[in-house]
Amino acid sequence: NAGVTQTPKFRVLKTGQSMTLLCAQDMNHEYMYWYRQDPGMGLRLIHYSVGEGTTAKGEVPDGYNVSRLKKQNFLLGLESAAPSQTSVYFCASWGGTSLEQYFGPGTRLTVT
């Protein structure tokens, strides 16, 4: 049982490039989330999903897109990266019972 995994762990992009971050969970959780973590700002919700095939905007969705084609996977896409998207990205999942969200190890993204 790996919990929540994220790939890649690190990435450097140039402004305007695109990339996709992958989150996978093996706990059969319905809910999945993408956060970004910036110094002094805590974790801010980018997008989330309440089930396979669903997505919704969070607090800071601009510049990001997501897809949840399979229940276990939640993809975060950056179509045209900007330096303001330099951050650490965390994925999380929730099973709907204990209300505890389980977090992945994070992806450190730098946009130059």
Next chain:
Amino acid sequence: AQSVSQHNHHVILSEAASLELGCNYSYGGTVNLFWYVQYPGQHLQLLLKYFSGDPLVKGIKGFEAEFIKSKFSFNLRKPSVQWSDTAEYFCAVNANDYKLSFGAGTTVTVRA
């Protein structure tokens, strides 16, 4: 939407000192409350949580937190810190939906 305030940005203390981190939230209804910890280079882990019942909640590693409804507070405490408690601590609130709102975080540095 609820907001979460953590009073201290950075706390520095010596081993064996007592620790108290403040957390206040703005939501007036029923809430579920969490403290997460992030050790250097690692992902977020749950320290403790409050859903209902005894307002004094005990978590892992000797941490506890007290929910004071009248003050909208959920402060984290540890009577005697260790060097290994050096980490960033996040308070989070769930207002009976499936999203968490995080505070900005408090960095705790414990000097040996």
